[in-house]
Amino acid sequence: MQKTESEELVDRIRDSLRTIVDPEMGSNVVDLGLIYDIAVQEGGLARVTMTTTIKGCPATAFLKEAVQNCVWYVPGVEYAEVRLTYEPPWTPEMMLETSIAQ
Amino acid sequence: MFGATLSRWTMSYFAAALIFLAIGEMMMVLGFGYPASSIDAPETLALVHTITLGWLSLLMAGALLQFVPVLVGRPLSFPHLGFPALVLLVVGITSLVLGFASLAGTEGLSPLLLPAGATVTIAGLALLVIVFAATLWHARPLPLPARFVAAGLGSLVIACLLGGTYAFVLSGLADAPGAIDLTLEGVSLHAALGLGGWLSFTTMGVSYRLLTMFMLSPDRERRSSRTVWILGAAALGMMVCIVPMILAGFAGRTTLLVVAALASVLAIGIYLADIVRIYRGRKRRLIELNSRAGIGAFAALIVATVIFVASLISGQIDKGVGPLVYLITFGWLTGMGLAQLYKIVPFITWLECYGPLLGRMPTPRVQDLVVETRAAFWFRLFYLTVAVASVALYLDNAWLFRASSLGQLIAVNALVFEFVATRRLSNVPSNLRLPGGPTGPHLFFPSFQSRRQP
Numbered sequence: 001m002q003k004t005e006s007e008e009l010v011d012r013i014r015d016s017l018r019t020i021v022d023p024e025m026g027s028n029v030v031d032l033g034l035i036y037d038i039a040v041q042e043g044g045l046a047r048v049t050m051t052t053t054i055k056g057c058p059a060t061a062f063l064k065e066a067v068q069n070c071v072w073y074v075p076g077v078e079y080a081e082v083r084l085t086y087e088p089p090w091t092p093e094m095m096l097e098t099s100i101a102q
Numbered sequence: 103m104f105g106a107t108l109s110r111w112t113m114s115y116f117a118a119a120l121i122f123l124a125i126g127e128m129m130m131v132l133g134f135g136y137p138a139s140s141i142d143a144p145e146t147l148a149l150v151h152t153i154t155l156g157w158l159s160l161l162m163a164g165a166l167l168q169f170v171p172v173l174v175g176r177p178l179s180f181p182h183l184g185f186p187a188l189v190l191l192v193v194g195i196t197s198l199v200l201g202f203a204s205l206a207g208t209e210g211l212s213p214l215l216l217p218a219g220a221t222v223t224i225a226g227l228a229l230l231v232i233v234f235a236a237t238l239w240h241a242r243p244l245p246l247p248a249r250f251v252a253a254g255l256g257s258l259v260i261a262c263l264l265g266g267t268y269a270f271v272l273s274g275l276a277d278a279p280g281a282i283d284l285t286l287e288g289v290s291l292h293a294a295l296g297l298g299g300w301l302s303f304t305t306m307g308v309s310y311r312l313l314t315m316f317m318l319s320p321d322r323e324r325r326s327s328r329t330v331w332i333l334g335a336a337a338l339g340m341m342v343c344i345v346p347m348i349l350a351g352f353a354g355r356t357t358l359l360v361v362a363a364l365a366s367v368l369a370i371g372i373y374l375a376d377i378v379r380i381y382r383g384r385k386r387r388l389i390e391l392n393s394r395a396g397i398g399a400f401a402a403l404i405v406a407t408v409i410f411v412a413s414l415i416s417g418q419i420d421k422g423v424g425p426l427v428y429l430i431t432f433g434w435l436t437g438m439g440l441a442q443l444y445k446i447v448p449f450i451t452w453l454e455c456y457g458p459l460l461g462r463m464p465t466p467r468v469q470d471l472v473v474e475t476r477a478a479f480w481f482r483l484f485y486l487t488v489a490v491a492s493v494a495l496y497l498d499n500a501w502l503f504r505a506s507s508l509g510q511l512i513a514v515n516a517l518v519f520e521f522v523a524t525r526r527l528s529n530v531p532s533n534l535r536l537p538g539g540p541t542g543p544h545l546f547f548p549s550f551q552s553r554r555q556p
Binding site: 019020021023024026053054055056057058059062063065066067069070091092095 | 107108168171172173174175176315316318320321385449450452453456457458460461462465466467468469
């Protein structure tokens with residue numbers, strides 16, 4: 001897979017993840033800054049590193065599963081792996097300005 | 103990695119708590135207990151325990167079952183004890199209240215209901231203490247809000263032991279001199295540890311976390327917040343130390359009580375300054391109704407603290423204790439409880455109904471499960487009735503108190519209808535309701551099919 005194709009796939013994954021709206025914040029997980037990293041490897045293996053606003057948030061497993069399902073259905077992705085991390089912990093500064101007004 | 107858990111029995115605790123609140127409000131409307139009776143009359147004790155145990159403690163327990171894991175970032179220990187604890191508490195508190203009614207001369211009720219009710223209630227609370235204490239123990243070192251909960255649990259244990267002693271003395275089953283001394287001199291400690299330690303101190307700790315979380319305020323442990331914990335825990339510790347002093351007949355108890363009172367007032371002052379900082383430092387410009395309605399509770403805490411200090415200085419604490427306890431119980435604790443329920447109920451309902459569908463279909467926001475404009479009116483009515491009832495108690499006007507209690511009963515019931523509407527998904531736009539019909543989850547029983555619940 002060429003570098004440009006891989007970048008395009010990352011963009012498609014990011015756009016697709018914008019359909020997942022955090023129920024409490026009312027903004028999508030990308031603009032909230034919950035997606036720390038999206039990496040695509042040979043063979044369509046997509047690895048997403050994400051967090052939640054609060055460690056132990058009761059919605060954590062639902063958000064993680066939603067991200068995994070969403071990435072899996074992006075054309076070009078053969079396998080999706082989602083890793084949850086709290087390093088660094090999420091802060092409101094990670095949000096896009098448009099999300100704050102919500 | 104710790105993931106999501108949804109407390110299975112929290113909504114059942116809330117439902118039971120709200121029923122006890124409605125019963126307590128009806129007792130006040132009907133003139134059962136203070137101010138129609140004296141402040142230490144059995145009728146008043148029946149009313150006080152309906153509210154503090156039936157409403158506030160069940161509410162606190164239900165909320166902690168959901169939020170202690172959030173505070174410490176690990177799952178609850180022994181979550182299966184939640185249901186037996188609830189059964190024991192509902193049976194025990196009902197029996198305890200009927201026991202007080204029996205002491206008040208209600209025919210057909212045995213006074214033994216009082217010690218039996220106290221025993222069963224303590225058993226229920228003990229199960230909860232095991233759940234929370236084990237969870238906190240495994241999560242050491244504890245973050246600051248969880249340390250407030252730990253101090254609150256410690257206060258609960260001592261308040262329960264004192265209360266259990268009183269129940270056996272009042273029903274005539276115990277006549278040991280120490281138990282009688284504690285009953286005569288320790289009631290204010292029982293009330294202070296229950297209302298101040300278990301209910302208020304725990305609420306303060308949880309509020310640091312929840313308000314920061316809901317308003318996106320800077321989430322760091324401030325030195326001032328640590329000072330609040332140290333002062334508050336020291337004050338509660340001093341009150342606990344008075345118990346053996348009463349038993350041993352040591353002098354100096356009043357001095358220790360005054361020092362504890364001053365430390366508490368200082369802690370509340372710093373806490374309120376922290377809360378102002380949290381509201382001002384929020385990233386979320388529009389604050390939701392739960393945080394707005396919480397402001398009324400903080401205002402009640404400020405007024406109560408000012409009245410408390412004024413009564414201490416003027417030496418008229420005995421005269422003002424009734425209105426003061428009312429303001430703390432209804433303005434501060436009930437106001438805060440109802441305000442936070444207005445957030446927790448839709449949040450849990452969303453998780454139950456829409457959590458598994460997230461990312462698979464368009465889902466509503468948590469805020470789509472409520473209609474704030476409607477509920478805001480009932481919150482205003484609630485706080486208005488608290489203010490009028492407090493004034494009525496100061497003026498010793500029982501009629502005005504009963505009239506304002508009627509207004510409060512209406513406001514509380516209207517809010518209960520709002521919670522039911524949220525559970526039924528009535529406020530959700532029709533295109534975002536659950537597929538296959540508009541029905542929501544069970545009103546207050548857990549969904550046994552849910553795979554995510556422990």
